[in-house]
Amino acid sequence: MTERITLAHGSGGQAMQRLIRDCFLTQFDSAELALMEDQAQLPLAPMVEQGDRLAFATDSFVVDPIEFPGGDIGKLAVCGTVNDLAVGGALPHSLSVGFILEEGLPLEQLERLVRSMAETARAAGVRIVTGDTKVVHKGSCDKIFINTSGIGVIPAARQLGARQVRPGDKILVNGTLGDHGAAILQARGELALSGTLESDCQPLNGLIEAMLAAGTVHAMRDATRGGVAAVCNEIAEVAGHRLQLKETTLPIHPQVRGISEILGLDPLLMANEGKLVAFVPAEHADAVLAAMRAHPSGYDAAIIGDVSTTDNPQVLVEGLYGTCRQLLMPVGEQLPRIC
């Protein structure tokens, strides 16, 4: 018989203690977690040696389905927060994890997701040091929601942010756009789409270190919900500049292009979970691009546009024949529960 999550697993009592010991502690292999205190205690001295600022980020994950080609909600939860830290120039340090479980979730599936989180955390070089588990009645949530929060340390020399973006900056991406959105759409099976697309879900801190070693970067954002369109519009507004993208330079997987054309979706609006948009001074763009292409997470990196001055901050996309269209901030929701 399949063993399943019961309300007792969220009670603070024996069943929860067992779940923590048998599943979480075994997988996460964390000395802080094993102390079973209400908070992890982390020495400040080694952090101060690495940098002068702490980065702090949080993200909740509600993706549907919870397992999909290229990843699962556990892998996504680790990558999402690692990437939110790393795009600020931080060296990711440690993560917290908060589970909300639906009564009836097969224990075996939870164990698989937890193993996936542990593997992804190891790959990214971060540790999961504190956690929390709640269980709600069947029907009060959909299988599993995961929150991860994370802290990282930003080296003193690094000053990244939307306000650092300057006219003349080149706009770079580390690979094909819209893979995660298209993979989830395909995995839902509601549309008769066949294909072998995988989510691009991956930690980006290794790539980012390679980029920052190669040259100056003014700002980075990972292009998750709302895709490159949301990132570019946010940056245009905050920095007060015009961003111009060249459609012909956008790296897009042929299958994603196909799905987009069939369904009338725009890959620039589709979610990514392992893609970043970087704003790099023109004189550093080639070096940073070369570093990206030399890294396994950046083989298909490309320069997709540049930044210029304007009285009217906006994002433009220049098409194949030189005509320009405005790329607006997404209005509605293309794909709910994409992450």
Added chain:
Amino acid sequence: MTERITLAHGSGGQAMQRLIRDCFLTQFDSAELALMEDQAQLPLAPMVEQGDRLAFATDSFVVDPIEFPGGDIGKLAVCGTVNDLAVGGALPHSLSVGFILEEGLPLEQLERLVRSMAETARAAGVRIVTGDTKVVHKGSCDKIFINTSGIGVIPAARQLGARQVRPGDKILVNGTLGDHGAAILQARGELALSGTLESDCQPLNGLIEAMLAAGTVHAMRDATRGGVAAVCNEIAEVAGHRLQLKETTLPIHPQVRGISEILGLDPLLMANEGKLVAFVPAEHADAVLAAMRAHPSGYDAAIIGDVSTTDNPQVLVEGLYGTCRQLLMPVGEQLPRIC
């Protein structure tokens, strides 16, 4: 017409930006949040002046109902994480907040909860510096779930933890037990209970500073899910000692006692959201107790038992006539979704 949360509010696009600006930024009044970056950046230098370790904690909140006498899920979410930090001896520094919203949640209600979070954070002296919002289809979660994670700084002189508990330590609580559990039970209205009980939901960091200024404390835990019974059993197991409580010394509100007797519940197993259990060396117990009673969050503080050596770590409760019963770690779930 009531304005309601739509899937677009979780899209990363225009509606989400509006929600962030009009609701979250207005209430939380945080410079880091206003930068709208993927991560908050917090200078390390002032932290190093306060202490030598960072405390990091997380908690998800799924309480039902989301508003109840004495609090709401927003207030609870701030208090819960502030208290998880403070019981480790940390000075709470800042919080992240992750919302999972059900499509259809009235915007006015969300605003009320956010205002409550902001007020509680101000009262506790912490700032909300980073956040995330997801929206799921109607029926895929129950109204609103909130995760808060938090960081704090632990002064170098403070070494609190279950492993510090010693035979001879006195066991103290800061007031009446089981108020939160009983208030939620009453608020659900499933039982024909009438009364004026309020949840004890409150930040405890002020009280804790007063306690630590008055004397040495070996360990503290806030007695949330699983109540005093869960805390005492965890401590007994980790420290390897026997904990003996005296039933006659337990501070219990007459209405909580009444509800417990009617329903056969044990106030020692009922959840609190503003109560801690402290383990204090005997020679400091009176001074720490006096400091607690002088603080608004500790008027009804009491010494409820003590710690002794044993070959068989367990928690005993001595009743009115001197007979002892073993207080076990809770097995099932008295009240699901209590926090």
